[in-house]
Amino acid sequence: xxxxxxxxxxxxxALLVLRKIVSAVIIIPLVVILVAFAVANRQSVTISxxxxxxxxxxxxITWPLFLIVFTVLIVGVVLGGFVAWLGQGVWRRTARRLDAxxxxxxxxxxxxxxxxxxxxPPPAGSEPNPPLVIPPPEP
Numbered sequence: 001x002x003x004x005x006x007x008x009x010x011x012x013x014a015l016l017v018l019r020k021i022v023s024a025v026i027i028i029p030l031v032v033i034l035v036a037f038a039v040a041n042r043q044s045v046t047i048s049x050x051x052x053x054x055x056x057x058x059x060x061i062t063w064p065l066f067l068i069v070f071t072v073l074i075v076g077v078v079l080g081g082f083v084a085w086l087g088q089g090v091w092r093r094t095a096r097r098l099d100a101x102x103x104x105x106x107x108x109x110x111x112x113x114x115x116x117x118x119x120x121p122p123p124a125g126s127e128p129n130p131p132l133v134i135p136p137p138e139p
Contacts, residue, residue: 034070041065 045065050057063071 037069038066041069 042064044062045068046060046062047068048054048057048060050059
């Protein structure tokens with residue numbers, strides 16, 4: 001067929017296309033809302049960091065309101081990500097320890113296989129333990 005779009009032939013490609021569509025559906029309205037917010041809040045606001053002197057603060061900044069809101073939002077996201085990263089340190093440490101344990105066990109298994117000459121895996125038809133079959137209850 002001339003002019004037809006190529007078919008999506010794997011699940012991964014379909015998932016990628018779906019992710020792009022969902023991202024566009026979320027990001028485009030979000031950008032429109034952020035631009036509208038920035039245009040509506042262009043007036044300058046003075047932020048004072050001197051609680052004792054409101055008339056003549058020692059340090060104050062005058063920025064547009066939307067810039068202050070965006071800056072606080074970005075700082076909050078960065079700080080939240082950092083705190084979450086710190087909180088996951090226990091899990092990362094546990095994963096590193098377990099990875100070291102698995103590597104040590106693989107090395108030990110390789111040493112045992114070399115010592116006893118059992119490089120070949122067990123035959124496919126032999127099961128070490130037959131499956132457990134529970135008979136149905138009798139009435």
